[in-house]
Amino acid sequence: MKATSALLLFTAFLFILFFFTSCGSSQKETQEAEVKPNVIIILADQWRAQEVGYMGNTQIKTPNLDKLAAQSLIFDNAVTTMAVCAPWRASFLTGQYPLTNGVFYNDKPLPNEALTMAEIYKEQGYVTGYIGKWHLNGHARGEESARDLPVPKDRRQGFDYWKVREVTHNYNNSFYFDENDVKQTWEGYDVFPQTDSAISYIQKNKEHPFVLMLSYGPPHDPYFSAPQEYQDMYDVNTLEVRPNVPIAYQDSARKVLAGYYAHATAIDFAIGNLLDALDKAGVADNTILVFTSEHGDMLMSKGVLKKQRPYDEAIKVPMLVRYPAKLGTKSRHVIDPIGTPDLLPTLLGLSDISSPKSVEGKDFSRELLAGKDLGNEAALIMLPVPFHEWKFSNGGREFRGIRTKRYTYVKDLKGPWLFYDNEKDPYQENNLADNPEVKDLQDELEAILMEKLKATNDDFLPADDYMTQYNYLYDAKDSLRTANYLDLGR
Known part of the structure; x- marks a missing residue:
């Protein structure tokens, strides 16, 4: 009888122990499942894909990005859908194409009703912060430029912590506005105090899930305004330029490249401080950290500067994604192309x-x-309206195209314009458009492009149609072209 009672007591003890152990384990698993990752986007302006050490560039100094790349997914073909500042930002924050959100021209306003990244994350309990260049307030037709004005609270698209300048390319002692529209100054080279603010934000919010966007102005021109110690790191006389820089422009290209590299290395230093701060705050493992850029810079390739054009120097950007908790810390290259609207949903x-x-x-x-790789065949690239440095009077043209992991195919309003095999021709010097030897391949790429345009409801109209539809004005009269432009030569 005693043995039976003892057995019953022991059995009851095991049941109770199992019950509480199971409950505790289940509760722990539930809590772990509910842990939300932080999200940090480090955005540079006009930093092209080729100009980082981890992609094989031996003359630029980016030790901190190289260290980050060793722990990250490296996107070999991150493609900016529209290689201009404001359109990239609107597309990134909304996950939409430029002709959907209406920001296909700089300094045009992203509508208040747009549903953006910050608003989506806030609905999930996140706090949100933005530091640096905004470039989405814009101004409607007939309004004055808003580049030097504070961004109204209802135009901040869900971001609460706010240290922002609409647009500036003065990177030294530049001013910005805080949450209360009070004018402040970033002392010295603005990349450094902006990063300090980001570090402070991380420390204050490390116990709460947050989204933070840190948006730098450089290495966008002016090219020669980085701190002198970084300019001194590069010797103009020893830098090599890309083979597609015409001989007549190579001296100028080396000079510009040295200043561009100085900006990039200064940013790399700041990113190193930010990475250290994440480790010290104990949140690095559970933080999705993205480093990328809006678009690239021609830097005298094909004899031109800046962006908008469909060449790799302008459309391909660096992109790293580190998320140790779910992606691990082993570096891996992602080869298939990814476009700007894909970043937010991902x-x-x-x-x-x-x-x-x-x-x-x-x-x-x-x-x-x-x-796995993405399984994505191609990323769409476009320019609905040429403007600024590539306006019509300077040879600008509307285009639509695709960038696959190997090929670039682009049409203008007259038909096929550019076709490059980037594996055999990495500097895009041999245009295969309408070459009968590759007709079948061109037809395949044409079909992919047409399917992309159909899926995005893009009728590929002349620029003036879109400007009229959105009631926009060209910035300068010389942006306008003659009525018979389709009859003119290429």
Whole structure:
């Protein structure tokens, strides 16, 4: 009888122990599942894909980005859908194509009703912060330029912590506005105090899930305004330029490249401080950290500067994504192309947040988490309206195109314009457009492009149609072209 009672007591003890152990384990698993990752986007302006050490460039100094790359996914073909500042930002924050959100021209306003990254994350309990260049307030027709004005609270698209300048390319002792529209100054080279603010934000919010966007102005021109110690790191006389820089421009290209590199290395130093701060705050493992750029810079390749054009120097940008908790810390190259509208849904997917219906881009988080490539055939590139340094009077033209992991195919309003085999011709010097020897391949790429345009409801109209539709004005009269432009030669 005693033995039976003892057995019953022992059995009851095991049941109770199992019950509480199971409950504790289940509760722990539930808590772990509920842990939300932080999201930090480090955005440079006009930093092209080729100019980082981790991609094989031996003359630029980017030790901190190289260290980050050793722990990150490296996107070999991150493609900016529209290689201009404001359109990239609007497309990134909304996950939409430029002709959907209406920001296909600089200094045009992103509508208040747009559903943006910060607003989506806030609905999931995140705090949100933005530091640096904004360039989405813009101004409507007939309004004065808003570049030097504070951004109204209802125009901040869901970001609460706010140390922002609409647009400036003066990177030394430049002013900005805080949450209360009070004018402040970033002392010295603005990359450094902006990074200090980001570090402070991380420390204050490390116990709460946050989204932070740190938006630098450089290495966008002016090219020669980085701190002198960084300019001194580069000898103009020893730098090599890309083979597609015409001989007549190579001296100028080396000079510009030295200043550009100085900006990049200064940013790299600041990123090193930010990475250290993440480690010290104890949040690095559970933070999705993205480094990328809006677009590249021709830097005298093909004899021109800056962006908008469909060449790799302008459309390809560096991109790293580190998320140790779910992606590990082993570096891996992602080869398939990814476009700007795809970034937001992919970040949401990595954060276990469903994309709203307004998002047009593709979510590639499953592929990334599974250790696969994207399975994406091509990224769409476009320029609905040429303007600024590539306005009509300077040879600008509307175009639509695709960038696959190997080929670039582009049409203008007259038909096929550019076709490059980037594997055989990495500097895009041999245009294969309408070459009968590659007709079948060109037809395949044409079909992919047409399918992309159909999927995005893009009728590929002349620029003036879009300017009229959105009630926009060209910035200068010499942007306008003659009525018979389709009859003119290329």
